Amino acid sequence: MALLPSLVAFASARFPRLSSRVLASSGYTLDLDSFGPDAFGVWELAAAARQDAAWRPLVSKAIAGSPREDVAALWASLAPVVGADTTLLEVGCGGGYNSEAILHRFPGVVYSGLDLAASMIDLAEQHYPDRSFVVGTAYALPFADASQDVVLDGVALIHMPEWKRALAEYARVRRGHVVLHGLTLAESHPTTMFAKYAWGQPSLELVFNRDEIRGECEVLGLQLGDIRTCLDYDLDPYIGIPSVSETWTLS
Numbered sequence: 625m626a627l628l629p630s631l632v633a634f635a636s637a638r639f640p641r642l643s644s645r646v647l648a649s650s651g652y653t654l655d656l657d658s659f660g661p662d663a664f665g666v667w668e669l670a671a672a673a674r675q676d677a678a679w680r681p682l683v684s685k686a687i688a689g690s691p692r693e694d695v696a697a698l699w700a701s702l703a704p705v706v707g708a709d710t711t712l713l714e715v716g717c718g719g720g721y722n723s724e725a726i727l728h729r730f731p732g733v734v735y736s737g738l739d740l741a742a743s744m745i746d747l748a749e750q751h752y753p754d755r756s757f758v759v760g761t762a763y764a765l766p767f768a769d770a771s772q773d774v775v776l777d778g779v780a781l782i783h784m785p786e787w788k789r790a791l792a793e794y795a796r797v798r799r800g801h802v803v804l805h806g807l808t809l810a811e812s813h814p815t816t817m818f819a820k821y822a823w824g825q826p827s828l829e830l831v832f833n834r835d836e837i838r839g840e841c842e843v844l845g846l847q848l849g850d851i852r853t854c855l856d857y858d859l860d861p862y863i864g865i866p867s868v869s870e871t872w873t874l875s
């Protein structure tokens with residue numbers, strides 16, 4: 625194992641709460657009960673603000689011409705499927721910073737963002753008062769059938785225990801494509817739920833078996849097209865499941 629991932633894995637395992645103040649992710653475990661009862665709630669303001677603060681410089685860098693791998697993957701995935709007046713709903717929009725990156729690159733897009741956490745939507749509305757944001761759940765999207773040209777999952781499906789229900793909602797609401805951004809995928813392990821601190825927030829996360837999620841998409845009439853490599857996100861040092869992160873375009 626290289627030195628930096630080893631150090632991060634060590635700090636994450638030995639000092640999960642402390643390291644969660646500086647690491648986006650820490651304290652990985654397959655023992656979901658170890659976080660205590662009712663640990664996994666909607667994201668609180670402190671975690672939302674930490675994520676937001678980390679993302680602002682990344683968006684500025686992307687706009688200045690140096691997108692990180694995940695922003696580059698998002699842009700490359702959207703390029704063939706958006707144009708003038710394309711309606712795009714981002715599910716799990718967080719503080720809305722993807723809207724800035726998307727609208728910078730694709731100014732014709734008509735963007736809406738939805739998130740479960742009111743804390744996130746508050747931040748999004750403060751930053752971008754002229755854009756449309758709503759508090760809601762991916763499990764029952766407050767949008768009509770076939771009402772959005774593109775439904776973008778903004779690294780949110782990996783946090784949804786009822787991910788099949790969310791996928792069915794994406795298939796219902798989309799008129800054109802579904803883009804699943806930042807999917808964590810394993811080849812030979814079953815779909816597995818684990819827990820960690822995300823920006824200090826106890827958080828559930830999934831690593832999907834590639835064939836299972838692809839099969840579920842096909843059942844819903846969503847055919848996998850483009851695959852883009854996202855950030856390096858190998859869970860092997862943390863929970864013993866080798867993984868990659870990808871962005872999928874489905875039609």
Ligand SMILES: C[S@@+](CC[C@H](N)C(=O)[O-])C[C@H]1O[C@@H](n2cnc3c(N)ncnc32)[C@H](O)[C@@H]1O
Pocket residue numbers: 667715716717718719722738739740741744760761762763778779780783784
């Ligand atoms: C990792 S953040 C992603 C934020 C941003 N889209 C990005 O790409 O960085 C995941 C977001 O998904 C939201 N989320 C989790 N479960 C959700 C659900 N069932 N419905 C809607 N949003 C959800 C969380 O509140 C959180 O803001």
